[in-house]
Amino acid sequence: MRYVSTRAVEAEPLGFTDILLEGLAPDGGLFVPEHYPRVDQATVSAWSELLERDGYAALAHAVLSLFIGDIPSDDLLGICQRAYNRDVFAADQIVGVSPLDSGLWLAHLSDGPSAAFKDMAMQFLGQLFEYELARRGRVLNILGATSGDTGSSAEYAMSGRRGVRVFMLTPAGRMTPFQQAQMYSLDDPAIVNIAVDGVFDDCQDLVKEVSADLEFKRRFHLGAVNSINWARVAAQVVYYVAACLRLGGTPVSFCVPTGNFGNILAGHVARQMGLPIKELVLATNENNVLDEFFRSGVYRVRATADVVATSSPSMDISKASNFERFVFDLLGRDAAAVGRLFADDLPGRGFFDLSGRPEFATIRQRFGLASGSSTHADRLAAIRQAWNDDGVLIDPHTADAVTVARRFAEPDVPMIVTETALPVKFAATIEEAIGRQPDRPARFAGLEDRPQHVIQMGKDAEALKSLIAQRAA
Numbered sequence: 001m002r003y004v005s006t007r008a009v010e011a012e013p014l015g016f017t018d019i020l021l022e023g024l025a026p027d028g029g030l031f032v033p034e035h036y037p038r039v040d041q042a043t044v045s046a047w048s049e050l051l052e053r054d055g056y057a058a059l060a061h062a063v064l065s066l067f068i069g070d071i072p073s074d075d076l077l078g079i080c081q082r083a084y085n086r087d088v089f090a091a092d093q094i095v096g097v098s099p100l101d102s103g104l105w106l107a108h109l110s111d112g113p114s115a116a117f118k119d120m121a122m123q124f125l126g127q128l129f130e131y132e133l134a135r136r137g138r139v140l141n142i143l144g145a146t147s148g149d150t151g152s153s154a155e156y157a158m159s160g161r162r163g164v165r166v167f168m169l170t171p172a173g174r175m176t177p178f179q180q181a182q183m184y185s186l187d188d189p190a191i192v193n194i195a196v197d198g199v200f201d202d203c204q205d206l207v208k209e210v211s212a213d214l215e216f217k218r219r220f221h222l223g224a225v226n227s228i229n230w231a232r233v234a235a236q237v238v239y240y241v242a243a244c245l246r247l248g249g250t251p252v253s254f255c256v257p258t259g260n261f262g263n264i265l266a267g268h269v270a271r272q273m274g275l276p277i278k279e280l281v282l283a284t285n286e287n288n289v290l291d292e293f294f295r296s297g298v299y300r301v302r303a304t305a306d307v308v309a310t311s312s313p314s315m316d317i318s319k320a321s322n323f324e325r326f327v328f329d330l331l332g333r334d335a336a337a338v339g340r341l342f343a344d345d346l347p348g349r350g351f352f353d354l355s356g357r358p359e360f361a362t363i364r365q366r367f368g369l370a371s372g373s374s375t376h377a378d379r380l381a382a383i384r385q386a387w388n389d390d391g392v393l394i395d396p397h398t399a400d401a402v403t404v405a406r407r408f409a410e411p412d413v414p415m416i417v418t419e420t421a422l423p424v425k426f427a428a429t430i431e432e433a434i435g436r437q438p439d440r441p442a443r444f445a446g447l448e449d450r451p452q453h454v455i456q457m458g459k460d461a462e463a464l465k466s467l468i469a470q471r472a473a
């Protein structure tokens with residue numbers, strides 16, 4: 001399998017490991033497979049047996065082999081086994097699916113070390129980076145900014161990986177005590193937590209400023225682990241396959257809490273591959289950039305000041321960084337048209353409008369995509385209802401999707417909600433909904449009491465550079 005850019009009309013396709021350590025394509029587009037691999041009914045049956053017999057790592061190897069042509073099969077199996085096992089995911093079954101109530105199911109994706117679904121892809125990425133860096137005789141210093149889930153998921157995945165260091169900026173005092181303790185309690189010299197005196201945007205500005213110094217960036221092998229990395233999307237395809245198979249391989253629909261269009265993009269890929277997925281319903285919170293597009297055909301990015309802080313904070317986005325990959329498919333993989341929309345119209349006007357195009361009119365029939373959004377009151381009600389009626393406690397992001405799923409559920413098609421975090425991460429909202437704190441899984445007992453490792457810093461790019469220079473791999 002080789003990869004092309006969503007904007008390149010005539011560039012040479014690249015191999016999987018060639019795009020692994022890159023961010024955007026040189027033309028500003030995103031890398032996508034030249035075509036999607038197609039699987040038939042016999043393959044789905046064989047995968048079902050494989051999952052049953054050998055577990056999730058074996059399924060991951062089978063599915064990811066279709067996307068990765070330049071790593072020997074045995075090596076890829078080892079990478080999958082090191083990423084997906086009982087030491088990493090605290091569950092009897094990796095990606096179990098359990099009933100919520102009539103017709104609704106939950107796919108459990110949050111049993112990894114950071115208690116959010118991002119671990120599903122990030123653990124694979126950590127093992128893949130270690131493997132590929134060793135093969136190329138390279139090192140990587142990851143520089144990132146986080147307001148919560150991505151940072152801790154990246155730190156747990158990269159901790160202990162040879163050749164990798166992580167420099168993670170966080171806004172001082174602005175994460176929940178649990179999130180802060182998750183990151184700062186990591187005791188590993190390769191993980192450098194930096195608390196910046198400022199807000200999340202200040203952290204991001206610092207990352208941009210340091211990365212803009214190309215000579216520094218090259219000298220210290222700086223890179224990122226952002227959600228546009230194709231390897232993360234590919235790894236997420238596996239849990240859509242697993243969730244389908246857990247319900248016997250008959251047609252199912254999914255409802256997915258969505259921010260950057262990363263999680264649901266993997267569902268779209270699985271559907272294009274021929275997995276039995278009827279509909280893919282995306283759920284947003286009050287920051288409804290994507291719901292607006294799927295309802296009206298207008299994609300309008302928000303100004304930072306117009307992004308509201310909600311009780312499902314990991315979906316508080318102003319634009320959806322993976323959306324371009326879907327638009328590429330929507331427009332029949334017309335790279336020139338995608339380039340005009342994302343490189344010309346968006347920066348120029350702040351929106352583009354596909355409402356008049358035939359592709360938009362048939363989006364639901366062709367791609368199964370539908371959407372809805374929810375409010376804080378909806379989330380509280382969904383958490384309360386699942387708890388009172390079914391004895392199941394869900395986190396506020398999952399609650400966004402449960403709210404929307406109820407509007408779209410059909411009697412004959414199971415609707416699977418992807419659970420994107422454990423409630424323990426968002427204790428205050430849970431308490432608001434049901435009047436008590438969520439139970440704490442044993443592995444997080446006493447988390448906030450552990451010693452914390454963090455360096456305080458002002459908004460100072462030179463100070464950050466000298467810290468990187470001292471601690472880089």
Ligand SMILES: *Cc1c(COP(=O)(O)O)cnc(C)c1O
Nearest residue numbers: 149259260261262263314420421
């Ligand atoms: C990142 C995240 C999301 C949104 O996922 P995308 O891939 O950005 O759509 C939803 N819920 C939680 C808990 C997350 O951490």
